[in-house]
Amino acid sequence: MPRLPVVEPDQAFPTPLPPAADDYYSLGVTHHRRGHWDEAIACYQQALALDDAHAAAHYNLGVVHDQRGETGEAIVCYQRAIAHAPNYAKALSNLGCALAKVGQLDQAIELYEQATARNPTWATLHNNLGQALSRKGETAAAIAS
Secondary structure, eight states: OOOOOOOOTTSOOOOOOOOOHHHHHHHHHHHHHTTOHHHHHHHHHHHHHHOTTOHHHHHHHHHHHHHTTOHHHHHHHHHHHHHHOTTOHHHHHHHHHHHHHTTOHHHHHHHHHHHHHHOTTOHHHHHHHHHHHHHTTOHHHHHHO
16 A cells, blocks of 8 residues: 655645636636626636636636627637637637627628537527528528528
8 A cells, every 4th residue: 555645744745726717717717607607707707817718618607608698708608618619619609699699690690600600410500590591581591501
C-alpha cells in the first residue's frame, strides 16, 4: 500500500490553484439548470473575466438572457460565442432564433443555413429554417428545408 506524504507542523501547505474559467462555467451550468438565473449569469461572467474566449460561457450567458426575455443581450452573447467558435451550430441556431424574434429574417435564415451545413441531421435547425422561410412567404423553400 502506498504511503501518503506527511506534512510536518512547521511546513507550509501547498498553495491551492486559483479557480479556472471552466470551474465558474460548470458552476454556472449548475445554477442555470436549477433556474437560478442571476447566479448563473454571475458565474458565466466570472468565467469570461478569466477567459474571454470561452465560447460555451458566452453561449450559455446568451441562453439565460434569452430565457429572461432579454433578446438584445442574448444576440450579443451568441455573436461573441460565434466569434470564438465559428462552427458552433447551437450558437448559430440560437442567434438565428433571436434575430428572427426581432424581425431580422434574412440574417436568421443565413445563420440557420450555416448551422444546417455543419449539422445536417439536426431536425430543429431544419424546422427553424422552414419557419423563417415561411414567414418571408417562401413556401416552396420552407417545405424543402
